[in-house]
Amino acid sequence: MNNDILKIADKEFNSRLFTGTGKFSSSGLMEQAINASESELVTVALKRVDVKDNQDDILIHLKDARINLLPNTSGVRDAKEAVFAAQLAREALETNWIKLEIHPDPKYLLPDPIETLKAAEELVKSGFVVMPYIHADPVLCKRLEEVGTQCVMPLGAPIGTNKGLKTLDFLEIIIEQSNVPVVVDAGIGTPSHAAAAMELGADAVLVNTAIAVSQNPVAMGIAFKMAVEAGRMAYNAKLAPVQDKKAMASSPLTNFLYE
Amino acid sequence: MSSFKDVLNQYDWDKTMLSILSKTEEDVKQALHKNKRTLEDFKALISPAAKSFLEEMAQLSSRITKKRFGNTMQMYAPMYLSNECQNICTYCGFSLTNKIPRRTLTDEEILKEVAFLKAKGYDHVLLVTGEANRTVGVDYLNNAIQLIRSQFSNISIEVQPLDQEEYELLIQNGLYAVLVYQETYHREEYKKHHPKGKKSNFDYRLETPDRLGKAGVHKIGLGALFGLEDWRADSFFTALHLKYLQKTYWKTKYSISFPRLRPFSGGLEPKVEMTDPDLVQLICAYRLLDEDVELSISTREREVFRDHIVQLGITSMSAESKTNPGGYTIDKQSLEQFEISDERSTETIAEMLKNQYLEPVWKDWENDWVSMTGFK
Numbered sequence A: 001m002n003n004d005i006l007k008i009a010d011k012e013f014n015s016r017l018f019t020g021t022g023k024f025s026s027s028g029l030m031e032q033a034i035n036a037s038e039s040e041l042v043t044v045a046l047k048r049v050d051v052k053d054n055q056d057d058i059l060i061h062l063k064d065a066r067i068n069l070l071p072n073t074s075g076v077r078d079a080k081e082a083v084f085a086a087q088l089a090r091e092a093l094e095t096n097w098i099k100l101e102i103h104p105d106p107k108y109l110l111p112d113p114i115e116t117l118k119a120a121e122e123l124v125k126s127g128f129v130v131m132p133y134i135h136a137d138p139v140l141c142k143r144l145e146e147v148g149t150q151c152v153m154p155l156g157a158p159i160g161t162n163k164g165l166k167t168l169d170f171l172e173i174i175i176e177q178s179n180v181p182v183v184v185d186a187g188i189g190t191p192s193h194a195a196a197a198m199e200l201g202a203d204a205v206l207v208n209t210a211i212a213v214s215q216n217p218v219a220m221g222i223a224f225k226m227a228v229e230a231g232r233m234a235y236n237a238k239l240a241p242v243q244d245k246k247a248m249a250s251s252p253l254t255n256f257l258y259e
Numbered sequence B: 001m002s003s004f005k006d007v008l009n010q011y012d013w014d015k016t017m018l019s020i021l022s023k024t025e026e027d028v029k030q031a032l033h034k035n036k037r038t039l040e041d042f043k044a045l046i047s048p049a050a051k052s053f054l055e056e057m058a059q060l061s062s063r064i065t066k067k068r069f070g071n072t073m074q075m076y077a078p079m080y081l082s083n084e085c086q087n088i089c090t091y092c093g094f095s096l097t098n099k100i101p102r103r104t105l106t107d108e109e110i111l112k113e114v115a116f117l118k119a120k121g122y123d124h125v126l127l128v129t130g131e132a133n134r135t136v137g138v139d140y141l142n143n144a145i146q147l148i149r150s151q152f153s154n155i156s157i158e159v160q161p162l163d164q165e166e167y168e169l170l171i172q173n174g175l176y177a178v179l180v181y182q183e184t185y186h187r188e189e190y191k192k193h194h195p196k197g198k199k200s201n202f203d204y205r206l207e208t209p210d211r212l213g214k215a216g217v218h219k220i221g222l223g224a225l226f227g228l229e230d231w232r233a234d235s236f237f238t239a240l241h242l243k244y245l246q247k248t249y250w251k252t253k254y255s256i257s258f259p260r261l262r263p264f265s266g267g268l269e270p271k272v273e274m275t276d277p278d279l280v281q282l283i284c285a286y287r288l289l290d291e292d293v294e295l296s297i298s299t300r301e302r303e304v305f306r307d308h309i310v311q312l313g314i315t316s317m318s319a320e321s322k323t324n325p326g327g328y329t330i331d332k333q334s335l336e337q338f339e340i341s342d343e344r345s346t347e348t349i350a351e352m353l354k355n356q357y358l359e360p361v362w363k364d365w366e367n368d369w370v371s372m373t374g375f376k
């Protein structure tokens, strides 16, 4: 029994591991890995699927009732394109959920904060559940929350690098301040990175490359599932503090109270 | 939109008390050795179990404060504009039923008081009034702020709670910060101490910081009046309030004050005593909970205490305060709101700080920015 349910907008999730669909060697393997990971939210790049074809190879493998599709706007370069892409996705995939990704820079695929905020505001107004992929910028997170995004998705490291939580200090601030769920996206390369993000208090993590590109995506899907659960459990159980050695011989600061 | 009332309503006073009192030394140790502390840790740090860790808390608090604020102390002076008040508050000298001569400063008198404070070096003034909406309503306050605006970089008020639009007006005209203490977060006790007048509306007062946050004020000051109810529970609720506000109105700065009941004309004995070690414990606990919150100490406290507390986490203080309208230059003898304890001159306090390698800071804001940067 899972009492620790994650809620984003009107949906509840038993699993705090979100996954992606790119980079798998085959759609069949993708399906197996995602099933093994027990992920309930799977992002798919609108640019990768043929929405007019209901026999699309990726979509057909994601028909499981447990799985919620999260179309993403990957490939767009500004707010205008993103809004257009989101509307297209809503029509084609019959979901008002959208992972907002705007990266004008083709090399590192770093998100554009200004265009993202603009697009988020517009999409929220037209009824979307917006999950914005952004840099780990605490102020931007508050601004997005204010325009009504239902979560924020700060990156741990540049996308696809598998480098882990390079933005740790900022993630910590974001988690502390946020009124909406924080999903750590991008950069998570190993199950221990995922566990660390969960221990920190992230509400969920999104992992794609690390599973898809591993030698055995199915086993890796399971490993991530376990790591996310372990990290979450540790967070809920409240970590024991790191003990440092300190001796306090006299009481220079408080002796005056007893003089 | 929701407010802090919804948050507070989820808590039970007695259960909160119990949970604070049942914290163990182990809980305190855990809280001390963390980098980021939660409200549960705060409970441990204000619990009786933390008493034997006071020096350790003080060392930590001192270190964190220096890291964030450096070796500085913000200086401010209160300026009482009026002692008229339509409320009955059992602990206050200005209470309606208290037969004292009432006075509200005229423009001329305000400027005379201002000249005195300017000569002392103050650039941050805190305007204080009772609650008498006809004489010292928002128009009076607005006029006062505009009158003195060019002379101070930083103008704060500690007056009756106002509506959001009223705050917006004052902010536009130069108001920087608003202090509004809940006095106690205990509903029934609150009723007892505020039997009559607008202040008897607990919820309106409780939601004042929400209105301030929405109005886009730069700084909000919170606090409980120690002596009305158990200081531990009241401080927990103050901290809860602080955390809620920080998350909701994240562009606003926050400060906490620590008023302990002081003698005044017609005096009420504190129901719950808060000792000096208690207050030190609380100040340190706030600092350990929040590295950035400003902690302020007034002249209610006695000299020795103030001389030491400046090293322990406090970041702003007043000096030479008068708590009666016109008290600096016009009506030195009129009745005070409460007696102050540290009567040393501003110069002496500045010297004391310098001797402890702390820099008294007089100007820390540019008033001309207030309306320009008024955010919302």
Ligand code: SF4
Residues within 6 Å of the ligand: B085, B086, B087, B088, B089, B092, B093, B094, B095, B096, B129, B130, B131, B199
């Ligand atoms: S505490 Fe304020 S409202 Fe209450 S009697 Fe005193 S001046 Fe009036």
